[in-house]
Structures are given as C-alpha cells and as structure tokens.
Amino acid sequence: MEEIARQSAASIRALRAHGPYLIGGYCYGGVVAFEAARQLLEEGAEVPLLALFDTPTPGYPKIVHDWRRFVHQGHGMLLSLAQASHSVTVKNLAAHLRALGRIAARRYMAKARRSLLAAGIRTPRGDESDNSVARREYAPRLLSAPIVHFIGADVAVSTEVLSDPRLGWRDFAGGGFEARPIPGDHVSIFSPANAPVLARELERAIQAAESASRRDEASYAAAVK
Numbered sequence: 229m230e231e232i233a234r235q236s237a238a239s240i241r242a243l244r245a246h247g248p249y250l251i252g253g254y255c256y257g258g259v260v261a262f263e264a265a266r267q268l269l270e271e272g273a274e275v276p277l278l279a280l281f282d283t284p285t286p287g288y289p290k291i292v293h294d295w296r297r298f299v300h301q302g303h304g305m306l307l308s309l310a311q312a313s314h315s316v317t318v319k320n321l322a323a324h325l326r327a328l329g330r331i332a333a334r335r336y337m338a339k340a341r342r343s344l345l346a347a348g349i350r351t352p353r354g355d356e357s358d359n360s361v362a363r364r365e366y367a368p369r370l371l372s373a374p375i376v377h378f379i380g381a382d383v384a385v386s387t388e389v390l391s392d393p394r395l396g397w398r399d400f401a402g403g404g405f406e407a408r409p410i411p412g413d414h415v416s417i418f419s420p421a422n423a424p425v426l427a428r429e430l431e432r433a434i435q436a437a438e439s440a441s442r443r444d445e446a447s448y449a450a451a452v453k
Contacts, residue, residue: 229366233263237271240264248274248441250434255414258283259363262397266371275373277437279430282380282414285396286366374403374440376433378426380417381409408433 240249249268253261258280265278375397379385385392385407398405408429412422 229259229263229362230267232362233260233267236260236264237267240268246273248276250277250279250437251275252279252281252430253283254281254418255283256359256363259286259366259368262368262371262375262400263366265373266369269372274441276441277433278371278373278375279433280375280377280397281426282378282394282417283397284393285399286363286368288393288396289391290396368397368400370400370402372402374437375401375405377405377407378410378417378429379407380413381411382413382416406433 240251247268249265251261251265251268253259261280262278262283265275269275377394377397379394385395395407398407410417410422410426410429412419416422417426
C-alpha cells in the first residue's frame with residue numbers, strides 16, 4: 229500500500245509541483261488517498277483536507293484490543309435473550325459471532341501468509357485481489373491533516389459488539405476528524421438521487437478547509453512580521 233500511495237503522490241506532484249493539495253478517495257482508493265496524503269505531508273506539502281468516501285479502516289474493528297468490551301456486550305446480549313427482550317434476537321447474536329469469526333480467520337491467515345512470504349514461500353490467495361490483500365494488511369499511521377469522512381447513512385453505524393470500521397480513521401486523525409452521513413449506502417451515495425447532497429457537503433468541507441488554510445497563512449505572516 230505504501231508503494232501504491234508513493235506512485236499516487238508522485239503523479240499528484242507531476243500535475244502540480246506544489247500544494248496545497250485537497251485529496252479524496254473512495255473505499256480502497258480512500259486508503260490510498262490517506263497514505264498518499266501522509267507521504268505528501270512528510271515531504272513538507274500542505275494538505276488542508278483529506279476527504280474519504282465510505283472507506284473502512286484497515287484492521288478495524290480491533291478484536292484483541294477491545295476484547296473486554298466484546299465480552300461485556302456479548303454478556304448483555306445473552307441476558308437480553310434470557311429475559312426474552314425484543315431488542316436482541318438469536319439472529320443478531322449469531323451474526324456478530326460469525327463476523328468475529330471471519331475477522332479472526334482473515335487476520336490469522338494474513339499473519340501466516342506474511343510468515344511464509346518472509347520464508348520465500350508464496351501462497352495462493354483464492355479469489356482475493358492484490359488490492360484487497362494490500363488494503364487489509366496496511367497499518368495506518370497518524371495523519372496531521374483534517375479528515376472528513378462521508379459515510380452512507382443507509383447503513384447504520386454499528387455500536388453493538390463490533391465497532392464500525394468506518395469510524396476507525398479518527399484514531400489516526402491528528403488534524404481532526406468529522407463523519408458526515410450521506411443518503412445511500414456504500415454504492416448509492418454516488419447515485420443521481422444522492423450525489424447532489426454529497427456534492428454540496430463536499431463543497432462545504434472544501435470551503436471550510438480553504439478558509440482554515442488562509443487563516444493559518446495570515447497568522448504565520450503576522451508572526452513573521
């Protein structure tokens with residue numbers, strides 16, 4: 229992922245040698261945009277805004293780190309089932325257990341694949357693309373630019389047991405993080421019905437970022453004087 233982002237940053241530099249850069253990306257492209265923005269900032273460029281569009285954070289939800297919360301939530305769900313609560317069903321509990329199992333299996337396989345690769349042994353990836361593997365195995369680092377994440381509001385933000393991976397970017401947002409819901413799901417946020425709303429929200433985010441950038445420049449100029 230770092231190399232893919234390095235090529236993207238080089239392409240951006242080729243089109244415009246100097247910033248500021250407003251960078252955005254959707255889904256897999258959002259992960260590339262995040263790392264490209266981080267590399268450009270590392271090179272001294274200015275990035276007033278990173279816009280993400282329904283982009284899950286690689287490595288999220290963090291099962292090992294948050295295992296106590298998962299156990300606590302799972303216990304609460306079991307109590308609700310025992311008390312015949314309508315808020316939780318066996319189907320809900322089974323779905324969360326399946327999700328936890330899939331995540332654990334993927335991470336175990338990724339770790340095993342990296343170990344075999346380090347030993348010079350290549351393993352088949354099944355139906356997974358190189359992009360999918362690169363995204364899943366990428367470990368984000370802190371980004372000092374503001375992040376505005378446009379997420380599909382038709383998919384409810386998960387708060388039961390599993391934390392929503394779309395919100396994981398706030399852990400790496402050194403310049404601030406904001407999640408803005410947009411009508412639609414992962415795909416339909418770009419549909420003719422929903423795209424105008426997304427466009428208006430994106431324009432507001434860009435205007436706010438540019439205003440903040442101008443204020444910073446004015447403050448710096450005043451300090452130099």
